[in-house]
Amino acid sequence: MADPLHTVSALLEPVFRAVTGVDADPVVRASDRADAQVNGALAAAKQVGRNPREVAAEIVAAAAEPLRGVATMEIAGPGFINLTFSDSFVAGELASAARDPHLGVRPTPAAERIIVDYSAPNVAKEMHVGHLRTTIIGDALVRMLEFVGHEVIRENHIGDWGTPFGMLIEHLLDLGETEAANELSVGDLDGFYRQARVKFDSDDEFKQRSRLRVVALQSGDGETLRLWQELVDASAAYFNIVYRKLGVLLTSADLAGESSYHGLLDEVIQRLDRSGLLQQSDGADVVFAPGFVNREGEPLPLIVRKGNGGFNYATSDLACVVDRVERLRATLMLYVVGAPQAQHFEMVWKVCEMAGWLPPPARCVHVQFGSVLGSDRKMFKTRSGDTVKLVELIDEAVERGIAQVRERSPELSPAEQDSVGRMIGIGAVKYADLSTDRIKDYVFDWDRMLSFDGNTAPYLQYAHARIRSIFRRVGVDGQTHLGEVILGDPKERALALRLLGFDQAVNESLERFVPHRLCTYLFDLAQDFTGFYEACPVLRAEDERVRQSRLALCDLTAQVLDRGLGLLGIDVPDRM
16 A cells, blocks of 8 residues: 555554444544554544543554554553554555555545636736636646546636627727737737727727627627637637746646637526526526625625626636536536635535535535735735736746756756756746645745745755766666665654655645645655765665665655656756
8 A cells, every 4th residue: 555554544443443343533643753643542432432541552452463563552642542663564665655656645546527727817818927826726736636546627717708809809800810910929918908908998989899899799790709719719829838838737628718608608597597596686687695695794696697688707607517517527626716706606606506506426616825925915016016927927937947057057058957947947936836825825035936945846856856866876767676675774764754655645635635735745755865865875885785775765755756746747857
C-alpha cells in the first residue's frame, strides 16, 4: 500500500471490532510525538460506554500479533495510542512506493466524472490578474483529480453572449473584418472593447445599430452569428496564447461559453413553472429558495427572467447544471470562482435541488478563493492604477526568472538559461498562489516569490536540481531501484517517513480542494532532505550498502518533488 498510516489502519480495524464489538475507525494520524497516533479508541469507548484507557489497553494487547514487525504501541493521555514503526516496515513501504508509478499515492476507490469550471474570461475582453487564481487553482485540481483516477472534464465558461455583443459586432463592421481581426490577434482586446463602448455611449446612431444587432443575434440571424463567431474565435486564439505561456491545460476544446446554454433557457423556465416553483415578483419570474433573505429580512428571490423577458446569469447557471448532470452525467461539479459569488451559487444550487436537477450523488461545490493584493494590501493594480493584464504579468515573471538564472548560473548556455528561467518565473507565480490557503487574500510580492529561500517554488526547484546533480557526479541518471534501505540515522528515517506522506498530502488536498496542503508537504520534504543531506554523507558514505541506500533515498525524493510540483502545474529543471 506504501502509506504506513493506511496499512496500520487496515490492520487495526478488525482489532477494534473484536475489542469493542462495533465497527469503529481507528483514526490513525501522523503525530509530532511519535511516528503516528491512533485516536479512535476514545470515540469507540464512548460509543460502547466504556473507559477510554481501558479500551486502549485492550486494543494494544490485542494488536500485538497483527502489528508484529510493523509497529509498537504505547498508551498516552486519556486513551490515545502512540505508534512507533519498525525500520523494516518503513523500508518495505518505501520500496513499495518506489515501485509504484504513482509513488505510493492510492487511486481513488470510487472514480467519478467531475467537471471543473475555471478561468472564465470574457470574449473581447483582456484576461487580467483577476483570472490568475481561478486558472491556477483549477488547473492544479484537474491534475490531482486525474492523477488519482477520476474522469475530469475541463470547462472554461467564457462570457460569449449577451447585450454587449451588439456593440462589439457593429464596431467590428465599422473597423472592417480584416482590421478587426488584426487588432484582436495581437491581444488588444481591451482596446477593442473600450473603442466600442465609447462609440456606444456617445453615438446614438451606433447605439441603435447595436441594439438591433443584439436582436438579430438572439434571433439566430446567420450573418450576425458568423460575425459573432469571428469575435469568439479571435478571443479564443488569444486566450490559448495566455494559457500556453502560463503552462495550464486549457485549450479551445474546453470552451463552454454562455452561448452553449442559450437553447436551454426557455426550457429551464418551463420546467420551473411545471414544478410549481416559478413565481412573479415586480414583473419578473423568480424562485424563492428557503433560507435566503435580504437586508430587511424579507425573502430573497432568484430572478430567472427579467420583467422585459430577458434572461440573466442565474438562468444560464441553472441551465448549466441541467446540462452537466443530464447530458454529461457529472456527479461532482467544482466551480473555481471567487468568494463574492458564494450566495449566488448557493441560491442557484438550492433551486436545482428543489427542482430535482441535482439527484444524489450529483452535487456542486464552490471552490472559492480570496483576492490578489498589491503591497498596499489593496487590489493589485499597475502603478498607473490600471488592472494588471495577465499576459504582461506572465511575461514579467519569465523575464525576472531568466535574469535570476543568468546571475546565478552563468555556466548554463543561453538556451538553458531561457528554459530554466521560464520554469522559475512561472513556477514562482503559481506556487505563491497555490501555497496560500485559497480562502485567504495574498500579497503579490516578486522578491518573496522568486526567493531561493523559504517556502517558494525556486527553493523546491533548486532542491530537485541539487539532487540530480548528485547523480551527474557519479555518472548515472537517477532512477535507482530501492533494494535494501538502511535507516541507521534519525535523518534517514525522518526523510523516509516524509516520503511516505505523499499519499496523504495528495488525498488531503483533494478532500477539501486545497492545493496549499500539497505545497506544505513538498516544502517539508525539501527541508527534511536538506537535514538528511547535511547529516548523512551520500557519495562518501561509510560502505557501499549505505551509499546505495542513500542514493535511492535521494532519487525517490527527487521523483516525489518532480511529481508533486507537476501536480501543481510547475515544471522542475534538472540543472540550475
